[in-house]
Amino acid sequence: MEAYFKRFKKAYVALSGGADSAAVLMLASEYMGAENVTAFTCTGGHVFGYEIEKAAEISAKLGVKHITAPADMPAIFYENTPDRCYHCKKAVLSKITEYAGTDVIFDGTNTDDDPMNRPGFRALAETGVVSPLRDLGLGKSFTLNKVKSLEIDFHDESCKATRLTLPINAERMDSVERVENLLRDRYRGIRYKIDENRIEFKKALTLSAEDFDNIVQTVRLTR
Secondary structure, three states, X not given: OHHHHOOOOOEEEEOOOXXXXXXXXXXXXXXXXXXXXXXXXXXXXXXXHHHHXXXXXXXXXXXXXXXXXXXXXXHHHHOOOOOHHHHXXXXXXXXXHHXXXXXXXXXXXXXXXXXXXXXXXXXXXXXXXXXXXXXXXXXXXXXXXXXXXXXXXXXXXXXXXXHOOOOOOHHHHHHHHHHHHHHOOOOOOEEEEHHHOEEEEOOOOOOOHHHHHHHHHXXXXXX
């Protein structure tokens, strides 16, 4: 790892607020020095606010400079086409490139990420972003173990747009955030599919009648 990171003088890390990018930020700051690393988090209507806050918390704990800036999504993103994630990733990485200049940009892609199911992989190649975890043969188990020392409760989330089946708009994305913010800590991996008025969970949970009523009432009162 030392030999890998010592190839770079300065780096920007695309920090989403999740465990994978946090692990990359930890490695980069350890082997390159925190003063040579900048964490960059893109903001926008599709990004959960708590993730931006978590990115700031991670950066502060590591003593790394943290920059946030809005990434303007192209019109095709709002059409919610199958390659929506590609257009989003390209916009985010292009924004980071504006700040990074000639410095390398790292992201949190790891060996457990399947290129066939990740349209964003194309954006990585087109923008020249480097994925240290993938290069070093490291997967999710490594990242989850690595970030334990941060003592942060990570939620494995995708953006608000993934909850929509109809064309994307700000009002429905805001409704998704309001509902999930009230339920996220109690019900792990919750997904509010607003266009279908359906709650999904990333992992199987056992829900009591009280839990069911709580979720239903939260959705009714918050939408």
